[in-house]
Amino acid sequence: MxxxxxxxxxxNFVHAxxxxxxxxxxxxxxxxxxxLLLELHGHGIDPVRFDHMTGFRAAADQHGFxxxxxxxxxETWNDGRNPRGETRDDVTYLLTVVDDVRKxxxxxERRVYAAGMSNGATMTGRLACEQPEQLAAIGxxxxxxxxxxxxxxxxxxxxxxxxxHGTADLYAPYTGGNRRGLRARILIPRPWRPAIGVDDWAHxxxxxxxxxNGPHRHALPPDTSARTWHGDTPSSxxxxxxxxxxxxxxxxxxxxxxxxxxGRTSHTIDATRLIWDFLANHTRDN
Numbered sequence: 001m002x003x004x005x006x007x008x009x010x011x012n013f014v015h016a017x018x019x020x021x022x023x024x025x026x027x028x029x030x031x032x033x034x035x036l037l038l039e040l041h042g043h044g045i046d047p048v049r050f051d052h053m054t055g056f057r058a059a060a061d062q063h064g065f066x067x068x069x070x071x072x073x074x075e076t077w078n079d080g081r082n083p084r085g086e087t088r089d090d091v092t093y094l095l096t097v098v099d100d101v102r103k104x105x106x107x108x109e110r111r112v113y114a115a116g117m118s119n120g121a122t123m124t125g126r127l128a129c130e131q132p133e134q135l136a137a138i139g140x141x142x143x144x145x146x147x148x149x150x151x152x153x154x155x156x157x158x159x160x161x162x163x164x165h166g167t168a169d170l171y172a173p174y175t176g177g178n179r180r181g182l183r184a185r186i187l188i189p190r191p192w193r194p195a196i197g198v199d200d201w202a203h204x205x206x207x208x209x210x211x212x213n214g215p216h217r218h219a220l221p222p223d224t225s226a227r228t229w230h231g232d233t234p235s236s237x238x239x240x241x242x243x244x245x246x247x248x249x250x251x252x253x254x255x256x257x258x259x260x261x262x263g264r265t266s267h268t269i270d271a272t273r274l275i276w277d278f279l280a281n282h283t284r285d286n
Contacts, residue, residue, distance in 0.1 A: 250265070
């Protein structure tokens with residue numbers, strides 16, 4: 001394990017016959033045991049660069065949680081949309097990362113979270129659908145879940161979900177399906193299986209979490225609105241943010257991706273702060 005000047009440790013281990021590294025960050029403010037957040041990068045961006053965009057490492061310093069940055073092979077997660085019949089088991093890899101972190105630093109077993117964007121968001125959705133007992137809550141930006149995953153999976157227990165999505169996202173369209181527009185097709189020429197739309201994804205979790213109280217609607221001018229649902233326990237909590245005219249972006253980022261490529265970044269909300277505040281309010285039931 002090696003450490004860079006920013007305090008990130010590169011951890012190498014072999015999973016399913018392949019070297020699958022991840023980065024680990026344990027802030028000085030981390031209590032023992034500390035919450036753990038898996039931060040899943042999107043397609044085509046490495047985990048460290050992605051973390052610079054989200055700012056989760058600064059949030060870890062402020063709030064004292066341990067941060068793990070897993071790495072996808074070829075910077076692409078097998079989130080259930082891969083059209084080439086990919087059989088790589090990234091769900092098990094992520095669980096192995098959690099096990100490895102547990103061996104290196106004390107973590108709160110009831111406060112393990114996952115959050116990601118784009119391909120990392122859909123991978124987070126797959127992880128929550130297939131391994132809900134491992135997670136206390138999830139956060140997603142610009143992504144939902146593969147339709148194929150949703151069709152074959154029903155979570156065995158509630159998972160609190162916060163989702164943030166722009167209506168002008170061409171790479172992960174708000175209404176679901178495949179990417180749209182010439183630019184999106186040129187930048188990602190490989191076809192993908194479709195993803196579920198944001199509203200259908202919300203309804204999926206309303207049913208899975210038995211969140212019968214809602215939706216409650218909240219307006220955040222000039223471009224953002226939110227819907228929330230609740231149930232009998234905090235494990236039922238669901239929050240979905242809709243950002244009008246926003247693209248495939250991380251809202252509030254101070255180092256956003258180029259607008260010409262991915263669309264407008266909204267600064268009405270700070271996705272990193274909202275996601276961590278939501279996650280931190282949830283502890284997995286035994």
